[in-house]
Amino acid sequence: MGKAGLLAILILFAKVIVGIAIVVLTLYAGRHYGFTLYRLSLRRPRDTNELVGFLTPRISVLVPMHNEEGVAADVLHALVECDYDHDQLEVLAINDRSTDRTGQIIDAFAAEYPIIKPIHRTSGAGGKGAALIDATKQANGEILLLFDADYFPGRAMLKMLVSPFCDPEIGAVMGRVIPHNSGSSLLSALLGLERAAGYQISQQARFNLGLTPQFGGTVGGVRATALKAVGGWNSDSLTEDTDLTFRLAASGWKIGYVNRAECYEEAPESWPVRKRQIVRWAMGHTECLHRLGGEVWSSRFMSRFEKLDAIFVLGCYWTAPILVMGWLASLVLLFSPQAHQVPIFAVALSLVGYQLFGSQATFFEMGAAALLDGKSRPADLVPLNLVNFFASTGAICEALFRYYSGRIFGSPGPGWHKTKRYRENGIHNGNGNGNGHGNGGRQLYIQGANGLYSCRLEERQQ
Amino acid sequence: MRRNLIYPHRSVRSLPLNGARLTAAVLLSLVLTMAAYWYRAPLLARHNQISAALLRACDIPTEGSTQVDLFDPIGSAEVVTITVFRLPQQPVRVAILFVGAVLVLMGVYARVELARNFIVFLLVLLFLAAGVMVFSPSSEVTSVEFSQIWLRGEILVWLLLPWFSAGLLVLLQPTVWPGVIWAVLMQAYGFLWSAVRLAFCLGVLHFSGLLLMPLLWFTLGLLADVLYIVVFLSLSTRVAGLQAWGRRAYWQF
Numbered sequence: 001m002g003k004a005g006l007l008a009i010l011i012l013f014a015k016v017i018v019g020i021a022i023v024v025l026t027l028y029a030g031r032h033y034g035f036t037l038y039r040l041s042l043r044r045p046r047d048t049n050e051l052v053g054f055l056t057p058r059i060s061v062l063v064p065m066h067n068e069e070g071v072a073a074d075v076l077h078a079l080v081e082c083d084y085d086h087d088q089l090e091v092l093a094i095n096d097r098s099t100d101r102t103g104q105i106i107d108a109f110a111a112e113y114p115i116i117k118p119i120h121r122t123s124g125a126g127g128k129g130a131a132l133i134d135a136t137k138q139a140n141g142e143i144l145l146l147f148d149a150d151y152f153p154g155r156a157m158l159k160m161l162v163s164p165f166c167d168p169e170i171g172a173v174m175g176r177v178i179p180h181n182s183g184s185s186l187l188s189a190l191l192g193l194e195r196a197a198g199y200q201i202s203q204q205a206r207f208n209l210g211l212t213p214q215f216g217g218t219v220g221g222v223r224a225t226a227l228k229a230v231g232g233w234n235s236d237s238l239t240e241d242t243d244l245t246f247r248l249a250a251s252g253w254k255i256g257y258v259n260r261a262e263c264y265e266e267a268p269e270s271w272p273v274r275k276r277q278i279v280r281w282a283m284g285h286t287e288c289l290h291r292l293g294g295e296v297w298s299s300r301f302m303s304r305f306e307k308l309d310a311i312f313v314l315g316c317y318w319t320a321p322i323l324v325m326g327w328l329a330s331l332v333l334l335f336s337p338q339a340h341q342v343p344i345f346a347v348a349l350s351l352v353g354y355q356l357f358g359s360q361a362t363f364f365e366m367g368a369a370a371l372l373d374g375k376s377r378p379a380d381l382v383p384l385n386l387v388n389f390f391a392s393t394g395a396i397c398e399a400l401f402r403y404y405s406g407r408i409f410g411s412p413g414p415g416w417h418k419t420k421r422y423r424e425n426g427i428h429n430g431n432g433n434g435n436g437h438g439n440g441g442r443q444l445y446i447q448g449a450n451g452l453y454s455c456r457l458e459e460r461q462q
Numbered sequence: 463m464r465r466n467l468i469y470p471h472r473s474v475r476s477l478p479l480n481g482a483r484l485t486a487a488v489l490l491s492l493v494l495t496m497a498a499y500w501y502r503a504p505l506l507a508r509h510n511q512i513s514a515a516l517l518r519a520c521d522i523p524t525e526g527s528t529q530v531d532l533f534d535p536i537g538s539a540e541v542v543t544i545t546v547f548r549l550p551q552q553p554v555r556v557a558i559l560f561v562g563a564v565l566v567l568m569g570v571y572a573r574v575e576l577a578r579n580f581i582v583f584l585l586v587l588l589f590l591a592a593g594v595m596v597f598s599p600s601s602e603v604t605s606v607e608f609s610q611i612w613l614r615g616e617i618l619v620w621l622l623l624p625w626f627s628a629g630l631l632v633l634l635q636p637t638v639w640p641g642v643i644w645a646v647l648m649q650a651y652g653f654l655w656s657a658v659r660l661a662f663c664l665g666v667l668h669f670s671g672l673l674l675m676p677l678l679w680f681t682l683g684l685l686a687d688v689l690y691i692v693v694f695l696s697l698s699t700r701v702a703g704l705q706a707w708g709r710r711a712y713w714q715f
Binding site for chain 2: 033037039040041042043045186187270271272324327331360363364367368370371372373374375379380381382383385386387388390391393394395
């Protein structure tokens, strides 16, 4: 085969790649536009606010913590202040093999508040999934609510998250996550906008359309019987929340979403932290696609649209390599003399143009979310999300390369990494949680129901 | 602690699509697309005039204009001709330009964490172009060919733009007229900005040949179109927000 033949094959290959990229990205873009326009049009977003406080079953709040001394006191303090009947509430504070003072903080709270039950894990598998498995065995609630340690649940949060469980078909419920540190860095501000689009638009639209909102593993809850019915937590998955969402959906359970149940988290403030998060999500999601895709597609409980949307969600990280391959293929077409001569070049270029326009769908979603949220400043940041978009695309491509090379060559995955925390409130500053220094340790003061409570924290052993 | 961070905020319950805004969006798309199509010849001529004037203003010698075919329904357009730098003439200059470009990109790579993946992609394009210049000098592109590629993309952008501006700008406005104004502004801006970007790319082509062309085509081509569309979306959303919140504001908690 001569040079001309090879070039012809390369051009044909490039056209096929561009074609695939256009089709896939157009479908995703259409989905985003559809959700956004639908959400904008919703006069009454589906929610269960009128049922808040009507259903108050016994609940267990699970808070997995691994080296969370900087934030542990805040989340526990917020939980004991919630307006849920304490007779119906238990907080399982899981000290998951921490090497810092997390365990001492939990014990201090447990001594002050009987609803807090400490669980100290000193051995066994690591990771959130494994911690949740252990805690679930000790939980007595009908509903298990989950919070990561860096979250601030509001006073009514528990009642809000429990209210959708009035519907016996609901197996899990998700609240809305909002970064409280959006002003800390450009990245956290961009992530705030991204989160707003994901929750205010996408999750709400999917809930209203009867599709499957995603249970995010925090600021959410799962019905204990549903969890048991689908086999419990999967500690092997990097994204145990996605895994549970689609196992529940495939088994006939519905996932609820409560937009008003706003809970505040810490978004990554630096790119290395964000990148680790994306890599974990991309690998975990894609692993779920391979493991659960068939189960979801053949589920007799899900409608065709539910299945299709679920596949879109599970396969969403595939769009990054497809996009990059589409760009590279369009460059081949641009610089091939043969491609210049034929009208198909114009068609290809127009399709590439459309492919680029397709990315507008995400920005449209962000703009609409900022509009609905009543925030003007985040809207100014929408164009800067192009940088975030490129950064994430590269990180996802790397994650999928690692995932598939791992599958082929048997190399291990990235393992579970706790996202970095930026607060040190329980100990270092505090808004109500003061600190003192004594000989050989620090004094932690906790605002309890009966006044200030204090405990001595030993210095961490390095 | 919690009280300091959970802020009460106002929000808009919804922004339902109504007949007026939907009709305005569709009509505007049709009118602007038809205008771009029917007046394509004078638009392309004006585009070329602006680019040529900018090149002359920068003392880049032009060699008149050449008629190039775009594609069937559009016909042809006149494009300005300039001499393009070629590798055999001054290889040292190419090497200096290449090293300079790599250093600049590496500098950005080192300083801006968030831009690293983008910079890596640009570096790949730069190395590809350098490889083509060294190993296949006959593949170099003339200014006419570059302008042809540019206009083939941009004319499609001008034809598609009204539909996106209708979808992005008109439907996100609480009332009709602001959306219409934003859409018309964006169409005009897209046209003018394309002529400026083309002139810049031709100028770079004149001084550096193929070396920076893929990089420029990628960053200043359709990506730049995406960027200004997003900027218009951002500005119009801000204005829409002020208007919508004034009408429908309520405290969420």
